[in-house]
Amino acid sequence: MNIFVFIPTYNEKENLEPLIRDIMKYPENFNILVVDDLSPDGTGGIADRLTEEYSGRVHVLHREGLRGRGYAGMAGFQESVSLGADAVIEMDADFSHQTRYLPEFAKSLETNDIVIGSRYIPGGATEGWGWNRKVNSWVANQLAKRILGLPFKDNTSGYRGFKKEILVNLPWNRFISPGPSILQEMLFHALPKNPRCIEIPIVFIDRTAGYSKISLMVIIKWIRALLKIRLAGR
Ligand SMILES: Nc1nc2c(ncn2[C@@H]2O[C@H](COP(=O)(O)OP(=O)(O)OP(=O)(O)O)[C@@H](O)[C@H]2O)c(=O)[nH]1
Numbered sequence: 245m246n247i248f249v250f251i252p253t254y255n256e257k258e259n260l261e262p263l264i265r266d267i268m269k270y271p272e273n274f275n276i277l278v279v280d281d282l283s284p285d286g287t288g289g290i291a292d293r294l295t296e297e298y299s300g301r302v303h304v305l306h307r308e309g310l311r312g313r314g315y316a317g318m319a320g321f322q323e324s325v326s327l328g329a330d331a332v333i334e335m336d337a338d339f340s341h342q343t344r345y346l347p348e349f350a351k352s353l354e355t356n357d358i359v360i361g362s363r364y365i366p367g368g369a370t371e372g373w374g375w376n377r378k379v380n381s382w383v384a385n386q387l388a389k390r391i392l393g394l395p396f397k398d399n400t401s402g403y404r405g406f407k408k409e410i411l412v413n414l415p416w417n418r419f420i421s422p423g424p425s426i427l428q429e430m431l432f433h434a435l436p437k438n439p440r441c442i443e444i445p446i447v448f449i450d451r452t453a454g455y456s457k458i459s460l461m462v463i464i465k466w467i468r469a470l471l472k473i474r475l476a477g478r
């Protein structure tokens with residue numbers, strides 16, 4: 245199976261090179277697509293250099309115009325499929341999502357359509373979070389469940405895999421998420437077709453380099469976006 249690891253980046257200059265080198269240690273069928281939104285810190289240039297070094301296995305898309313985790317997601321999944329992916333695993337660039345789980349994701353994708361790296365099933369955990377981050381995450385998970393009816397133990401994880409068949413059938417042209425609500429929007433639109441889903445435990449480690457792009461404004465916009473997704477319906 246041809247796997248693409250899709251990594252959205254915005255100002256991740258400390259993280260991207262070690263992350264790509266780490267993933268390149270996995271078997272040849274693991275490819276990478278970086279989607280960078282013209283990061284002012286030069287992350288895009290680092291991606292370009294590694295694209296040449298690992299020619300054919302590492303790819304980069306430089307997005308122009310409005311930046312956003314949601315826009316990057318729409319571009320990243322569709323571009324991965326056009327580059328020949330049979331399945332796409334998305335992960336953050338900040339090492340919160342450990343690469344050691346990639347083989348298990350790939351294996352689970354052989355018999356499942358959607359694989360979610362879950363912090364909230366036995367064996368899963370978060371490391372390095374204070375109580376406020378834990379409460380925020382719990383509330384976010386509840387909102388995703390109640391507003392959109394998402395059924396997972398971890399509805400806000402950004403470490404997940406999708407089979408190509410799911411991705412090509414999503415109504416991308418109706419997607420409305422500029423930001424992180426794309427994580428929930430994808431599940432909302434994928435679930436009615438009864439995909440085979442599994443959650444696998446992951447230990448999420450708080451980032452040690454770079455900075456989080458999540459702010460109070462991002463959270464408020466995320467909740468508004470969930471409501472809009474629900475109102476727009478399927
Ligand atoms: N292309 C692109 N990537 C983004 C954008 N915003 C965030 N990202 C990337 O999306 C991933 C998740 O962003 P983070 O800031 O780590 O947010 P998070 O992981 O939800 O929150 P933290 O746990 O606080 O780090 C990282 O790889 C970011 O670089 C954006 O506007 N465009």
Ligand SMILES: [Mg+2]
Nearest residue numbers: 336338340451
């Ligand atoms: Mg992060």
